Every structure is written in structure tokens, then in C-alpha cells.
Amino acid sequence: MEKGEVRVPNTWENRKVNRGKVNSGLTHECGVFGAIGLENWQNNSEIAQIICIGLEALQHRGQESTGLVTTEGGNDFHIHKGMGLVKHVFNNDCISKLKGTLGIGHTRYSTSAKSEPINCQPFVVHSMHGSLAVAHNGELVNASTLRQQVLKRGVGLSTHSDSELITQALCLIPPDGEVNGPDWPARIRHLMQLAPLSYSLVIMLKDKIYAVRDPYGNRPLCLGKIVSNGGDKGEETTEGWVVSSESCAFITVTRYVREVLPGEIVELTKNGPRTVDVVSTPEGKNLAFCIFEYVYFARPNSIFEGQEVYTVRNICGAELAIEHPVEADMVGSVPESGNSAAFGYSKQSQIPYGELLTKNTYVGRTFIQPSNRLRQMNVSLKFSPILHNVKDKRIILIDDSIVRGNTVGPIIKLLRRAGAKEVHIRVASPPLRYPCYMGINIPTREELIANTMTSKELAKKVGADSLEYLSVEGLVKAVMKNLDKNNGSRHCTACLTGDYPGGIPDELDW
């Protein structure tokens, strides 16, 4: 699957259609990042620079808008947010104004009609107990219930975003008076009970950051440290701490330390990190880390559950070769997301790996009214065959996933026109069949090609000599291969199996 495809625009309207009921959240796949300096950290723009570098490394998780909030220790937070990529929203000028010793940032995905500046995160408010900034990755399954609770308390909400909802819920004193005063951990714990799924949060106060992962561990979140120097001799000393959606964001001066545990509340201060609490899932519920992070979303060099994503994808490719072998001259992939699986397939099958397609990075163009001629062939704009590896060859093409099935046909046509003798499609993930209510924007069931065609039918339609998916078992096997099997099932496969860890969203009626 080509990057971006699964993330179709999902307006309020088609979410209704999609789910038969309204969901108040518009939060999708996003990236969060936070950084704080230890005791003697200098108050300048270095924290902002480190966050900025982190956000760029998380940019694949959201390109719509981005924001960064810092504080020099007081309640007057410095805020800069905007629509677009990190590199366009932030320039040296505004970075230099984002002074501070701690800060958090966010990159947001949505191509929906409600893509508006007001929805940019982090969301910042002044509360009774000081200023508060919240950045969120995930989607509240029970958003509409929580929303009603907040509205009933007399709060006006200015957006439909889960982030504002979370922020206001944190500010409100709970009815039973149990949580009172500026006891933020208690407020966070209370929120986690009200809304157990799904989120990874970074919450900033004037002197600390809370890193919070939902009890199911559905969205990723990990800790790292800021080191003193690049260390020719490896003598790096710790000078600060960072938290990030993915470990791929730990580059240059930051180093990966560990994952935030499912349900864990980590408090980061100038004294370092401290686990405040680990909140359990509702009784009897399993952990549910999104398996699609392995398959598609994450960068290949990110680490989840102690293993590198690249390795998992590589094993998926090997499993695929075992499940669906075929005789051929060359294995390749749709660049670049399918590469790792293709290498795995190649190694397992002993069929050589070769680059089949080159990607035109600059293509952005689609014409409103293209000529008929062009309309038929728009898809082939993005990829061009490399004759050296394609001509007169029998080819196995690995795609990481198939969603609507629109792109694979034109690519096969390109390969055939370039002289490929056979084209066998192997998909390194199982058929995608169900919507996601936990932060990932998936097309309606009708649009998911796996719901309307068997792999054989699809092969015929797209002109492949054969087309096969990895099985759900194969995927789980690949993910679990290097994990401790005794811990039982712990991944969310809802989009593949329809088995939702937190049920489906409750209704919203206004």
C-alpha cells in the first residue's frame, strides 16, 4: 500500500455513514513529543529545537498541522501552532521565541473538511491551578459520553476535538469531590477511568510533563534521554528527558530508553522521570497495542515492545513466502514501505531481490479536468519501472497492504509494459475489513476491497498472475516471534478481525 492511502479524508458526514452513529472525535493518527531539561538546563530555545527535530521525525504520523508549546517555568506558555509541515510552520524566528526548559509538541493528521487552525494541538488552557497544555494521539472510544458529562458541567467546548475534551475534563473537579485541588496525577487517573481507550498523551504544566499511555497500550509512547554530546568515546551524560510517540524520533542528541507501559503515568521534572501509577485495563480486558503500527504506520527503525519494526516486517515477508510461494526471477516491492517485507520474502524464497520501481518524489499534481488520455493513467505518475530488473523477468511484487485496491492495477500495467513476463502480488498483511475507532482513519467497509472481492477476483481485476495476502495468524506469528508468548494475546487486530478491545463508540445525540 502506498503511504497515505489508508488515511483518506474522513469528514464528519462519512464517519456517520461509516459507523451508523456519530463520533465526536476528529483526532486521527498523530505524533506527540515532549522534552524537559534537568536541573541546570539553560533557558533558551534548545528545548524547542529538540522538539522540532523530534516532530519532523514523527511527521509521517501527521502532516496537516503542528504545534509547539514551551514554558520558562511560569504559567505564561509560549505557543506556536500552524497548518502544514513542521518545516513550514516553524522558522528560526519563531523557534527563537519559544524559550524554555520544558515543552511539548504535536503533529496532526487529518485531511477532513474540519482541518482548521482551531484544531491544531497542543491545546492550551488557563486553569484554576495554572496553565495546562495537552497533546494527544488516539481517539476516545467513549468520546460522546465524556462530552456530555463535560457539557453538563456547564463548560462550553469550542471544537469537536478529543484534545479539548480531555483538557477540559482534566480541569473539571469531579462531582464526587474525590479529586480536588491541583493534584494532577489524581485528575489524570480519574480521566483514565472515565475514558480507558485510546490515547497517548503528553500533558504539560509549568514545571513538569506527564506522559500517559492508555491502559490498553493501544497507541505507542516511549521515553528517551537527552545526552551531553555525540560522544566520540561514548561518554554521554544525561542532561534531560524526552517522550515520543515513536523511538525513531530519538536522533542526534536523544537516546531511546524504554516504552511507557500500558496505563502508566510518568511524571518528568527537572529531577528526571518517575512512575506515578500504572492504571489497569477494565477487569478482564487484555492489552491491545495496535498491530497496524507494525504493519504500516511506524517508521522501520522504531522500536515497539523491544523489537525493531523493520525486523517484524522482514519476518512478515518470510511468513508470506512460506504461506504463498511462487516461482519467479525477482522479488521487489512498491517503494518504500514494502522493502523490508520484500527482503524477508527474498531471503526465505531464495529468489533475488531487485529494485523494480523508482519513485518520483516531486509528483503532486492531479488535474481537475484532465483529458481522457490522462485520466486513465494518473496513477502511473508516481512510479516508473526500472528496466534492468523488470524486462523479461517473472516478478514478485510485495505491497505492505491493500486498502481500496486502486493503485496495484496501474502498477502491474506499468511493469508489463516494461517487459515483465509475470507479475505476482504478495501482500505483507491480512485483508483490511473493519473500521477503526481508536485513532486511525479507515475507509468505509464498502470501500475496503477485501470486503467485496476475494484475492483471486482481485488478481483478475488488477491483471496479476496471482495475488495473495498474509494470514492474520501469519501476521501475529511474525509480531510475536521475538516476544514472550506467555503474556497471551496483546495486540489489537480490530481492523482485520472486527474484534474491538473497547467495544464500539457510544452514541452522541446532538
Add this chain to the structure above:
Amino acid sequence: MEKGEVRVPNTWENRKVNRGKVNSGLTHECGVFGAIGLENWQNNSEIAQIICIGLEALQHRGQESTGLVTTEGGNDFHIHKGMGLVKHVFNNDCISKLKGTLGIGHTRYSTSAKSEPINCQPFVVHSMHGSLAVAHNGELVNASTLRQQVLKRGVGLSTHSDSELITQALCLIPPDGEVNGPDWPARIRHLMQLAPLSYSLVIMLKDKIYAVRDPYGNRPLCLGKIVSNGGDKGEETTEGWVVSSESCAFITVTRYVREVLPGEIVELTKNGPRTVDVVSTPEGKNLAFCIFEYVYFARPNSIFEGQEVYTVRNICGAELAIEHPVEADMVGSVPESGNSAAFGYSKQSQIPYGELLTKNTYVGRTFIQPSNRLRQMNVSLKFSPILHNVKDKRIILIDDSIVRGNTVGPIIKLLRRAGAKEVHIRVASPPLRYPCYMGINIPTREELIANTMTSKELAKKVGADSLEYLSVEGLVKAVMKNLDKNNGSRHCTACLTGDYPGGIPDELDW
């Protein structure tokens, strides 16, 4: 070498330093594209759309500015030009206004201070014999002489660009009266005698396009056709013609036909292409196609002299393995420009190929005043190691070229920190030692690392276990492998050998 590195800013000032003398041209590596419909072509914006697609596919040749000119058959040309990428300069609105049955376009490279709207190409003028648009890739070696000739005729020049100079030179009637009236081929031929090196030109009049390649064949240019449909059954009929700097731009509805010959003037009209003339090099001079197009500039799927660039780079890698073998566990490359050579090295050496680094596409940031911490490590922003292939391995890293030698050190450090046991650098091209006066912007001699360090010294400085370049002979051998050796030497290797096919530029003294 990372893409973009060779193309350093080259202001007027540092060109002086660079060459010891002033060159009037500011034309650098660029891309040109032209399209014309046959007899019954409909007058709408399809020609503009096809050119736009072509320019995007040529975007790697220049990202600074772009322009597109069409005509509906009259002298009132439709023009749209602007600074930036094709996808930013052109939107559906302006494309829809660029009606016509023929047109030409340009993408321009320069990060120089003189990067200004006025220098955007194509350059368009009204002449005694109708309107004229010119798009140019290359650089006139004798620009200053030609400039003096034009100025002496009483023409005011509004820019320092070679393109305006060529345009005005085409308009002027030569002193000896030999070329007169609207005989454009004669004017073009006259220009080719005055200035034999270097250019690929597309010249548009109200009803025709001239595709012109300099007598040395220094810059690439090729012909293609527009076909009626993508052809499920392959029955494509020709409905128009296109001309492009590289064949990689022939996608969707266009097909590669052949190269424009060195010195050839091709006239494209609604009746198709016609060779008007083939102008020879000055007596005794060899052809001189830029060998660096193979090494670095061109897209891997482009075809020069009948061979795919990917194949040549692959052979370079194999030659490199023969010239400089080393024991290791894994061969990889700096993505993506070194990939093809790395596959060649891998195959020749029988050492497995593996992805060593992943690229963060979104990185654009450099901070004006980064903290010391960050300053040391900026280079590592763009690449991250893939542990799966790096950890505990002896690595051979293939780079396509080394210019200043700034990036290789930090990459080696990244790999070592990720657990690489040994890192051997192999460069798939010879040391770069001399400036180019034919359209490619190369740093000053002092900045070229090959002029100040041996490969051993460089290995030590960057922390490599070994570092070796491909020899000039190896490169030439790779390029010639599939060509007819009887034709004698025919490539320009000036930047490697200092052997300039057209001498060095004449002086300019105002």
C-alpha cells in the same frame, strides 16, 4: 553523495574565486520539456498538463523556479512562471488558462543570490518575425564573447542569464547578412557556430518547436511521442510529440523514441518531427556527453546512448567490487542514490545487500543558532540506522560520489553507534577535482576534498576502516560496456580529469 550536495550555492562572487575569471552565465543544471500535438489536436489545456507532468518528472534537475509557455497558434503566447517547485507554481487555475496545441517548459536550478523571478525560463520575446520562447539546459562556455557581440549591436540585456543571451542572439540579424528573414533554422545554425558548447534547447515559435542539442552532445535531450491511450492491448497511436532532457519524463501518455543527436536540430510541427540539420563539432573535436549525468544527475530509469542509467550504475558497483574488494557481512548504500551501485557491488562480491539507513523525508530544518550539542550532530538528522542490518555487522557502505566529504563522517558515526563492527566506504565514482563550465555547479577546487586528501587520509578523518574510489578507467569502462567501442572516446570527464572539451571560458571585463 547525498542529492543536492554537489549543487552548492554559487554566487557571482564565488564563481569568480572558483575560476579566476568571470563567467556571465548563471545557468546551471536544468530540465527542458516541449510538447506539440499533431494535425487534429484539440486546443485546450492538455498540452500544458502533459508538460507539467514532464516537468515534475524532471524536477530533480532544478527546484528553484519553473515556467511554462503555450500558444494556440498565434504570437500571443500564454506564459506562467514562478519561483519554486512545479507543484507549487502551477495550480489547476493557471493550467486551465495555458491553452494551446504546442508549448515548452523549464525547471531551473540555482540556490544563488541571483535567484530571482526575472531569471525564470522559458525566456519569451517578440521579434520582427513573431514571438519566440527559449528554454535552456547548459552553460555557454564562451558566453562573455557572445554577450559582447550582442551588446555591441545595441541590444540591452536585462539579465545575466545565458537564456536571454541566446534569445537575443537568435533575434539579431548576423553582421554579414548571411542569415536574414524568418529563417529560424539558419539563425539556430549560426548560433551553434558562434557558441558550440553547451546546451540543450527547446525553442518555440507560434507553430513549431525546435529541439537543439549542442554539437558535442554535452547535455542530454531526447524525443518521445504522445500516444492515444494507455493501451490494454498495446494498440497505441501517435497523436503528438514531446522532447525532454531525460526519458524518465516520458510517463503516462508519452513514450520514449530516441535521443536527439549531438548537433542535431529537430523541427517539431503538427506534421511530426523532421531533422533539419546535424551540426558538427569544431574540427577535430570529439563528442563530449557529460559522464556525470550517468554518475549522479539523471534518474536511474532514464536512457542515455541506448542504455538505462541504472544498469551503468550497477556496473560501476561491480567494477568497484573488482577494484576494491573487502571482506564484510553486508553491503548497503546511502539511500537512495547509491542503491544501484550497491546492488552491483553485492552481486559481484557475493556479499548480501541490506538496507542500512532509513531516510527522514520531512527533514528540512537547520537552526541558525543551534546549541553546541545540536551543532555537532546536524548531519545525522536525515538518516537513521536500521539495527536489523547494522548491529554486529561488518559493513560496506556505497556512496555514489564524494564532493566535500562532510556527510560521510557523521553517517559512519551513526552506524558505529548502532553497533556496526567495521565500516568500509566505497565510492562509485572517481575523485571530483575540477570545476565544470558546462552547466554544473561544482564547489571551488579548495572545497573539493579529493584535492586536499588521499583516500587513506580521508578514511582516517571520517573514521572509516577503509575508503576507496572507483577509478576513472573503471567508470569509463562501466559506461562503455554496452556501447560500441569503435566510436572512440565520447564523454566529458572534465570534472574528474581537467580535460575540457571546449576549453575554459573566455574573459569578461565589465
Add this chain to the structure above:
Amino acid sequence: MEKGEVRVPNTWENRKVNRGKVNSGLTHECGVFGAIGLENWQNNSEIAQIICIGLEALQHRGQESTGLVTTEGGNDFHIHKGMGLVKHVFNNDCISKLKGTLGIGHTRYSTSAKSEPINCQPFVVHSMHGSLAVAHNGELVNASTLRQQVLKRGVGLSTHSDSELITQALCLIPPDGEVNGPDWPARIRHLMQLAPLSYSLVIMLKDKIYAVRDPYGNRPLCLGKIVSNGGDKGEETTEGWVVSSESCAFITVTRYVREVLPGEIVELTKNGPRTVDVVSTPEGKNLAFCIFEYVYFARPNSIFEGQEVYTVRNICGAELAIEHPVEADMVGSVPESGNSAAFGYSKQSQIPYGELLTKNTYVGRTFIQPSNRLRQMNVSLKFSPILHNVKDKRIILIDDSIVRGNTVGPIIKLLRRAGAKEVHIRVASPPLRYPCYMGINIPTREELIANTMTSKELAKKVGADSLEYLSVEGLVKAVMKNLDKNNGSRHCTACLTGDYPGGIPDELDW
């Protein structure tokens, strides 16, 4: 006084300095406008167009940002806001999307550092009882007390603006349960008791608009109607209703009807307007309409308390002639704000009126580092003398007010250089001495020239032959001349006398 001068930037910091205490509000002089169609009004963008025209006519009240909110009858409000002038923020495209049968708009003034998109009004929230939009002109004197009350209820506030504060206060159910459910008039009444000063509000719900003026009547607000056609024969039928800060905004299809009374809550529905209640000032307090609206802010053709502003200013001029006569050849003004008073002075004194200065409308330039030469003379950029009326004449120059006293000196110099024999300054308002806490941004006491110099000292400093202010009594006399004197004092003269109708703001300590 030149337009714009009184409105100096007033950052959070200098407000502190100014008042010795912090005020939470950043609301300044603003303009509000609302429109609603009667029963059969068509749902298209006409309401938005009418509001847009109204906002442009109120643009003199705020040029920093503007916003417009409409609804087609549901809770999904259409919103468009932005920084800058109405004509820049709204184009035909966005207007066409602002469909609806009712809507409200706002223009905002502030040149403060906190001029940010997030502070653009109207402020819109979703509440338990439907969506709510609020546009506000004025400043809450007891903002910090109200802010604490709102924060204590557990609401997070995202800005420092009074508008958000008002909006959230309206959403909250009061502690004593007195006001409950969707009874918006009760909520508004409750708010008016909590915060009696100062505001003119337009509040929009999905099917109605509330127009609210504070009990003191401090800020202006008036009602008008939308008529069927321009009426060649005057047969205009009423098809909708409008509410506006000033009657000058009733142009083209809208007609002035009456003022909203101090303390009045007017409900506008598709059935027309209805007075819901008229809330009194706190016991024993007088009405306090801002007298500076007459002097400076309002457009000359606006109507307050039944009289045209132009007339009042004209009478001020006449009073000034009575209080401070002087022999001269010509009376003129600093265009254009002093014109009406100058005509009054001229008529009273029988000295002819003449245009003395012409204004260069396009001047916007101030250079960061002007040469010394230019630094001395920057003020004279904006005005040029008209020799015809200045040369060899004894001149009386009428200014509407003097704030810092910076501009009058350079103007006198200009007039003298143009040949004026004598220059007598007459200021058509009393000395400005005190800050305003009710929505008008006035420089600190130290910066107000009237606090540091007598009129004689100032005359000497600026090089005038004489300089005199209108007395407070004279101003009040002019304002009251055509009003019923039996109603007692009813204007706020705090900035002239220090007599604050609602006391000074309470403290804020976070």
C-alpha cells in the same frame, strides 16, 4: 488628534504599569453587528453580505481582526475569522459558504503583542443547550473576579479575552441553581448582575440573536431593520432586523430604528425584535455613556441619544470659539476628524473656514533606521499644507483632541514653513488625564501630555501662538444641548475627570 493616536499598543505589561494592577481583559474598542431575516428569508449568503457591509462601516472601531458567524438554523455554525481588515479577511468565496438566515460579526482593535488569531471574535462554543456565539465591545471592569469564579468552577480558559470569559460564564449554571436549563435570557441577566460594566453584546443561538447593552449604557448599540428595496417611492417593507455598534453601519438596505436602551436585552427572532428585560444599574448609579464616542470614536453620521455626532462636534467647535476666541484670517482643522468642530468654530467666530492641510492616504512607512535627517521629520509625512489657505494667513487650527502631543508640533512647523503668520491651536475636547477601564486603550498617565504641561507650556513647546482646550463643562454643554436636561448626568467622563462610574478594576493575582 490624529485617528489612531489614542489607540496606542497596550500590552499586558504596560497595562500593569498603567493601572498598578493587572486586568485580565484585552478587549478594546470594537464593533459588533448582527442580522436576522424574518419568517420567509431565503437561506443563502445575503445575511453574510449584509453583515460584511456593516462590519466595513464599523471598521474604524477595530482593524486588527474580524469574524463572522452564521447559521442556517442548526447548531452547526459557519465560522470565518481572520487577522486584518474586513476586505482582506473575507472574499466572495468564503462569503458564499457563510449561508444562513441569521448571523453576527465583529471587528476588533488591538495592536498589542497578544494580537493573535485565537483572540478573533465572535467566540463560538458548543454548550449543553446548543451552540453559542458571542461578539463583544467593551471591557469588563471586574473581569478578574469573574475570571476566578469561572476558573473555580473547573473551566479551562484558552485566552485572556473578556469574550471567552463572557461566553463560558453564560454556559455555566450558577451555583445557586437559580438559573437552569436553556433559559438564555436568565443566564444573560445573571451575567449582567455579576458584571454590570461595560459591554455591548450580540449573542447568537441557532435561531435567535440577543442584543445586550450594559446597565450603564457605556458602549453604544442600536437597532435597525432590513428593507425590501431602496425605494424610489419610499415604499420599503421590513424583511429583517439588524443590530450594530453604530448607526453609521445602516446603509444600502438597512435603516436605523432606535438605540438599544442601557441594560436592555433585546431578542431578535424570525418574528422580529422583543424587549426581554431592562436591567438597572447597581443602586444609586447613574447612566454612563462614553462621552469620548462623541468626541472621537464614532463616525460623524452616527446617531447617539437621538442626535447626530456631527452636530455635537459642531457645537463643541462653537463652544470652543466662545471659550477661547482669537483674531485670525482662517479656521481649519487637522483632517478629517477636526472638520465638524472647525465648521462650528468658524460659524460662531465668523472667521472663514478653509482647508489647511491635505492628507496623503497612502503613507504607511516608518523606517527602522532612518537617517537623522528623516528621523526629525517623519511626522510631516502624512499632511501637506495647502498654500492657497495658509500663506500669509493667521490661522486657527482645530484638533479634536490632544493625547501625547506629538503630532501638533510638526504640523505647526509645516504651516509656518508654508507661510502662516500665526498659528493658534484650539482643541475641541478637554485635556485627557486618566486611563479608561471600559474598553478604550489610553496611554499611561505619564504619557498623557495634559498631565505634564499646562496649555501655555504646551503652546510654547510646540511653537503655537496660543493653544487652548475646550472645558469639561463646555463639552458636557455641547452634548446635552439637544437632550432633555431633566434626566441628570448620564455620560462617562472618567478619562477627563477620573470619576469612574463602576470604580476601578479589581485585582487579579495569578
Add this chain to the structure above:
Amino acid sequence: MEKGEVRVPNTWENRKVNRGKVNSGLTHECGVFGAIGLENWQNNSEIAQIICIGLEALQHRGQESTGLVTTEGGNDFHIHKGMGLVKHVFNNDCISKLKGTLGIGHTRYSTSAKSEPINCQPFVVHSMHGSLAVAHNGELVNASTLRQQVLKRGVGLSTHSDSELITQALCLIPPDGEVNGPDWPARIRHLMQLAPLSYSLVIMLKDKIYAVRDPYGNRPLCLGKIVSNGGDKGEETTEGWVVSSESCAFITVTRYVREVLPGEIVELTKNGPRTVDVVSTPEGKNLAFCIFEYVYFARPNSIFEGQEVYTVRNICGAELAIEHPVEADMVGSVPESGNSAAFGYSKQSQIPYGELLTKNTYVGRTFIQPSNRLRQMNVSLKFSPILHNVKDKRIILIDDSIVRGNTVGPIIKLLRRAGAKEVHIRVASPPLRYPCYMGINIPTREELIANTMTSKELAKKVGADSLEYLSVEGLVKAVMKNLDKNNGSRHCTACLTGDYPGGIPDELDW
């Protein structure tokens, strides 16, 4: 007449219609400004600042685009040009880069479709004899002939502008060899013979500026000096020289000295100004200064032929009172262009002057699809009546001119609705009947209301009680009143009388 009305868009197409023949020029009413420092002038951005201030003061002559060129004494001119107002095109950043000791600038008018960056002036070229910048106000009557001459010499022209044409004509060595080498005065003189009408030019070389006015003196141009300080005691010393379209641009540090004479070539160097030559009109031709500069274009405080424009307009008003008296209570004007004439009318007729209308400066809006309601009344957006002077009054409304007659009707309607008992229109200039070929963009003959209706018919149509124009004789009388009558006729009245001083433009046939 409202400012802006006479300047309708005039595309290439409607110029054809307008004149029955094509004119190559697109130069319209523009403003030019030049400045040069004397011997010891410091090389910084002060010259640019002074030009910038000058251009803003000339902004009324053209708001479409603007440009500024300076030099530090060499051929490497600093250039900054752009679309829009001076205050938008220039910021402190770019001003600070425009270093130099001399420079020229331009503001350009055109709302034509060909309004494009490429047409921004000054036009700059490199010539055989150094760099050359040209700024032009006017329009070449024989542009097409001159264009053919230039094209025949083999020059390609990149625009249709007269400015490029003039620039290239200055560069070309004339065929007869008479003018050769870098003798710029000879080249200028030669150009003036080829094209005697109409232009005011500022021409910049690396060390001097030429200020040139066409032999007919059709467009205005005057000299001023830069003084050392504003001079409290009047001791100003001359430190540089300036040249400007109008003397209203001599503000702050510049002082009016004298007009450039018709046909005069003034050379400005670091030694001051020097008259190089005064070229006569073609034999038997009279001077022809555009009388419409007095009526409409110029700022009231500009000086032409030794008299202030305000005075002339004032006398026009008095003449109008003599020619067309009427009984009334109040004389007023359409602000602000009619003010001076209204004062003249008032004084002559002894009817008091009063402000009748106030202008909404911020109005910019016209809706693409306004409701019917709004469509009828768009014109009334810009002006609002002042009841104080209108209600129950018999009114005389002075307009400076009437072009299409579109605005006067709605204004009368506004006044009547405000209670005016009678409305008498008096136009302070004669009926406009003919096109202008000398730089002013006038609607087609059919669109000029004076060609289709008598004043009585027009009065009836617009609903005036009476409507009368000033006679041509009255206008000429007013203009000549303070001039020496012995010099004979010397104004161009072509747009009023059809009497063209230089004939009508020659044909252009490509």
C-alpha cells in the same frame, strides 16, 4: 467624479475598440521619482528611503505596481519591484539592501489584464555602455512605428510596454551613425526626435540621472533639492537633488525648486543639476500640458506652471458659480476631490459651504452574486449623508468631473432620502468626450456619458433638480488666470475637444 473612475481597465482588446487601431503601449498614468546625493553623500539606504517617501506621495498616480533601483556607483544596480502599493512592496528589510548614492523609482497604474510583474518599472538593462534604468510616465503616440524600428534592428522585446521600448531605443546605435558611443544625452535627444510625445522620464546610469520632459510638456515633472535639516531657523543647506512627477512629493527633507521645462534634458550628478538641452516641439506645434492634471489627477497641493492646483480648482468652482448660478441653502462636494471647487463656488455665490457626505475609507467589497436587494444599492456603500447639513436643505453638489455618470444618481438618492429638498449638480470641468493617447486611460466614446446625453437629459436620469458642466472656456480661463496670457495656448484639451497636439497614434500591424 470619484477617484478611480476615469481609470477603467483597458485591456489590449478594448483599446482596439476604443481607437479603431492597436496601440502597443500599456503605459498609463504613472509617477516617477529620482534622487541623487551631492559629493559627500553617504552610501547607505537613505536615498532609497527618500525615494520611497516620494513614491508614496505619488501613489495616487498609480497603485498597481512599484519599483525602486539604486546604485552605489557601479553597474550592479540594486533592484526591487513588485505588484501593489509602495507600503506593501517595500519593507525595512529590502530598503536596507537598496544602498546607494543615487536611485530612481516608479509607481504604475493599470488594472488591465496585462498587469504583470514583468511590466513593473523601472526597466533595467545592461548595455554596451553600462547599466541603464528607465522610469516613464506617459504614452508614446507613435509607439508602433518606434517598435517596428527597434524590432527591425534585431532586438527581441519581452513586453508591450513603452518603457522597454524606450530603453532599447536608447541602447541602439542609430542607423546613420550620428549618435555613437556612450553619449547618452545625444541618444536621449535622438529618441526625443523619433518620439516627441508624451513622456516624463527619469533615466539612471551608474553615476547620474537624466530628467527628461517631452517637447510638448505634456506630462508634469519638477526638480527639488534635499536639505540638511528641517531647519528650526530655516538654515537649510542643499545636500542632494530630487526629481518628481509632482511637487506634492517634496516633503520632509525635500524642497520644491522648479519645473523641468518642456523638452528639457536635465542631468543630475553629484555636482548638482545641469540643463543639457531643451528640445523644441516639431515645427509650429504649441506646448500641450495636460489640462486634466489640474482638473483631476494631481494632488491639490502640487504646483504646475507656478500655481497651486488647489487654487486653479478653486477658481474653476468660482467660474462655475458665474456660469451656472442657482438658489440654494448649502454648497458641498463629493469628497474629497470636489472640495476645492466647492469652496470656490461657495465664496463666489455667497452660499455657505457644508460637508454633505462622509466617506467610508474601508469599503472595498463588491459581491460576485449579491442579492437583488444589494445589487441596486452598491454605490451607496462608499458615502453616507451628514444629516446636519443635508436635512431640509436645498443643496448644490459639486463634482470634479463626470465620466460614465454612474455614481451621481445613487448619491442624489442618498441625499434625498436624508431629507434634501433640492439637489443641484455642478460639475467643475467640461464634458469628457474623447479618448486620450497620451497616457490616460479613458473609457470608450460610447461609455462617456457626455457623448450620449445632454446635461438636461442626464439631470433627469440621475434625479437632479439641475445639472450643469463648466465650459471649456471657463476651465481654460481658470487655468490661465494667474499665468502670463502672452504665451498663447499651451494646454492639451484633447479629451474635451478632440484637438490632439500630436495627432492620433499610427497603426500597428503585427
